[in-house]
Amino acid sequence: MRYTELPSGEHVPVLGLGTxxxxxxxxxxxxxxxxxxxxxxxxMTLIDTAEMYGDGAAEELIGQxxxxxxxxxxxxxxxxxxxATRRGTVAACENSLRRLxxxxxxMYLLHWPGAVPLEETxxxxxxxxxxxxxxxxxxxxxxxxxxxELLALRGGTAVAANQVLYNLARRGIEFDLLPWCRRRTLxxxxxxxxxxxxxxxxxxxxxxxxxxAATPAQIALRWVLRDDATIALxxxxxxxxxxxxxxxxxxxxxxxxxxxxxxVFPPPERxxxxxxx
Ligand code: NAP
Numbered sequence: 001m002r003y004t005e006l007p008s009g010e011h012v013p014v015l016g017l018g019t020x021x022x023x024x025x026x027x028x029x030x031x032x033x034x035x036x037x038x039x040x041x042x043x044m045t046l047i048d049t050a051e052m053y054g055d056g057a058a059e060e061l062i063g064q065x066x067x068x069x070x071x072x073x074x075x076x077x078x079x080x081x082x083x084a085t086r087r088g089t090v091a092a093c094e095n096s097l098r099r100l101x102x103x104x105x106x107m108y109l110l111h112w113p114g115a116v117p118l119e120e121t122x123x124x125x126x127x128x129x130x131x132x133x134x135x136x137x138x139x140x141x142x143x144x145x146x147x148x149e150l151l152a153l154r155g156g157t158a159v160a161a162n163q164v165l166y167n168l169a170r171r172g173i174e175f176d177l178l179p180w181c182r183r184r185t186l187x188x189x190x191x192x193x194x195x196x197x198x199x200x201x202x203x204x205x206x207x208x209x210x211x212x213a214a215t216p217a218q219i220a221l222r223w224v225l226r227d228d229a230t231i232a233l234x235x236x237x238x239x240x241x242x243x244x245x246x247x248x249x250x251x252x253x254x255x256x257x258x259x260x261x262x263x264v265f266p267p268p269e270r271x272x273x274x275x276x277x
Contacts, residue, residue: 001043002228002249006136006160006187012074014225015249016046017242018191018235023061024054031238036065038239040072042246048163048189048233049100050078050111051092056099063101075100076107076163076189078140079121081114088116089124093133108134109163112141112276122155136160140191143274144177159186165275166190166230168223168265169199172272182229189231192277193224204264208257217241218248223261226253 003011017039022032036047049058059077066073077100083092093108108128110121125137138161139150150156162181166173167190181188194217199205205216212219217234224232225248236242 001246002225004187004229004231005185007185008136008160012187012231013043013046014228014231015044015221015246016048016074016076016189016231016233017044018233019047019049019058019062020053020235021058022053022235022237023057023059028237029061032061033065034239035237035242036062038242039236039246040066040069042243044242044246045072046074046076046231046233048076048191050080050109051083051096051099052078052080052111056095059096059099063099066101070102074106075102076109077105078109078111080111081116084110084114084116084121084124086120086124086127089121090127093124093128097133104132105134107136107138107160109138109140109161113139113146118150118153118156122153126155126158138162140164140189141274141276144180147177147180161187161189161231163189163191163233165192165277166224167193167195167199168202168205168220168261169195170275171265172268172275175268175271177274178230187231188229189233190224191233193232193234194220196277202264204261208253208260212251214248214251215244218244218251219253221245221248222251222253223258225249226258 001013004014077096079092128134140163199220200216205219208219209216
């Protein structure tokens, strides 16, 4: 496993596991539980979830799967924007803690910018930090202007990450948001790195996969992880998929391969408003 640094200096793996839609179907439960444990066993210890996922079902699955192994994982969860008032954030966090069967969340994110004034959410994050219920807080789906606004607020510079949509087909953040975060050594977590599977039939990915005796999913993921700075959060619902994604880290994508991918998936030449899924 490779690691990157949070602003605090703590190391987290560059490859985590997403859990959107996990815990929703009883017949998939065993596979999903095994996928989570396989991820944690093999260093993919950062687990991304949210109160929104399955109305708490993903958090419950994580709590049950980890059992006594809570400290082996770094759990990221998220509060919905319409819950993100001073009191609502604390209540949402308490509910997530109960579902996750833990007394702390490693990183707690505002899921996307909403109508509640950010000051209120920040006050709540601060109270949760002081109570030891969260270890870090961050944001998700914040574009550059949202980040500027956040950093201008009292306490805003304590933000520990921004989680955004990023994959070969969604490169808009490379124009401004990604360099903005890099300049401030603020980690970027890339969600939907496989474009929810839609990238996997792409002919260029299939060609490169054949060249490396790999799979398109591995090539797409390796591309997101090409600089060891961005954290990628693919969702995989079986241990087989988890293992396949983990071994993507070993693929040696060359400058020639990257240039070939640039031709098919060109980097942005101007500002593109941040996209969301
Ligand atoms: P994704 O990770 O891009 O793609 C997930 C899909 O890829 C699933 O259908 C999965 O199938 C498939 N897959 C995984 N490994 C594979 C492999 N080795 N071969 C073939 N297919 C494979 O999409 P995502 O779930 O939207 O994004 C990942 C995570 O990011 C989410 O789960 C969530 O934690 C987070 N997220 C955050 C936000 C936000 O607003 N902050 C938004 C969206 C997502 P199986 O399930 O069958 O393995």
